Amino acid sequence: MINLFKKLPAFSADYSGVCNAVQHMHCLIVLHGQGGCIGGVNTCDDFEKERNEERILFTKISEIDTVTGNDKKLIDQIVSDSQEIENDFIIVAGSPIPMLIGTDWNAWVRELEAEMDKPVIAINTKGFATYEYGEKAIFLELVNKFACSVEKESRANIIGDTCLSGWTADMRRQLKVELQKKYNTVVSWNDDATLDDLRKMCSASLNIAASISALPAVIKMKKDYGIPYITIPELNEIKRVDKLTGARSILLVGEQIVMNQYREQIRRNNPDIQISVCNFFEMNPEWMEEGDCRLFGEDDYIKYLNEHGHCDCIVGDSLLEQFGGYEQKFIKYPQIALSGRLLNDR
Structure with missing residues (x-):
């Protein structure tokens, strides 16, 4: 089976991206779906929850409400909770269940705004895309709304x-x-x-x-x-890469904009080092260089290491160390969307 994950956990889903993108804003986040679908937001992906007030609600829709399409019950629940939890606006995100039953998000927005007299944004996430698609959707919708x-x-x-x-x-x-x-x-x-x-x-x-x-x-x-x-302008987190003696090649695995910035910094002092950037999540082709790669799973990562040979140094999430592919050093750089909160806490 292509891209069957044997060593890596499931990546953070699009609705986790929505929740994390707005979790520090003064809004009420409503994640609509069954507990089994959406539980990962709290257990794995909500990495900074301890510094926030709790403003995430889970509808945990029942089988009866799913079959009957009883949206009114859920809307009344959101209105009631919104009165008890201080907030300036409401974000509603979907999951596989709303997708399967065809939830009318536009109707939800109209009804909630009419009853609460505050802005409401609904994001049609489905749980099948990765986190960055949820983040893109909510950032764009915030622009459209405000x-x-x-x-x-x-x-x-x-x-x-x-x-x-x-x-x-x-x-x-x-x-x-x-x-x-x-x-x-x-x-x-x-x-x-x-x-x-x-x-x-x-x-x-x-x-x-x-x-x-x-x-x-x-x-x-x-x-x-x-x-x-x-x-982003210059960051300072990975300057220890510069201290590698005799390094000729470095692989940076992580978010493209962040890793491209680190690549520029390293090159400033080491212009002859071959530096490539890979990511398991979306990459902009216009910002990719020769040797860069968008990875879709651990099979792609293994194939990339085999085809390009061992690097002197790899910078990436700690779970990637088990795949090898480096000669001198593996520098741990946590990527929560890849390995999750629990593994990085440990």
Whole structure:
């Protein structure tokens, strides 16, 4: 069987991407589906939950409600819970069950907004795509919902700096400090964005795409509102790679924008090193170099190592160390969407 995973766990699903992308915003997240489908969000993918207020609800739809299509019961539940849990807007994400029964998300949005008088966004995630597709969908929908023409100011938006894309609190803090040297206001959507910040998103003079997930949103804001965007400036987390003596080849496995930045930094001091970037999740072909590869499973990774020979150094999630493929050193760089919260905690 092609791409039967024998050593790696299942990757984070699209609805996990939605939940992680907005978990620091002052919103109520409603994940619609059966407990077995959506339980991974809490047990594996919600890596930063301990620093957040609990604002995720699971509908845990019953078999009877599934068969009868009793949406009214679930909508009433969301309205009731929204009154008890402080929030500024509602995010509803789907899973395999809503997909199978054909849930009318537009009707949910109309009814919920009418009853609660606050913004509601529904994302038609299905649980079969990986996390970045959920993140792309919610970032783009936030633009569609809240973007409007406003007066420009000295502001920068950071979009896509999620833990599933490899971002840590230290990385966010470092990036904000650098940007605050140039801009009066710096808003990280994944860290501290309020509803007011979202409504002022188009006052920004620059958008920062911190991961591939941000591209549809920043491209739309550039097209519709003329806001330029760049990928992330220099980061400092992987400078220990520079200390490898005699390294001729390095493989970086992780989110493309982050790993491309590290590749540029390493080359600055080591221009002769061959550096390739691979990822088990989406990659932009325009930013790929010779030797880069989009991987769809562990079979692809094994094939890549066999075809390209052993590297001097591999940087990637700790679960990839078991596959070998390096001569000198394996540097652990956790990728939560690949190995999950529990394995990285251990």
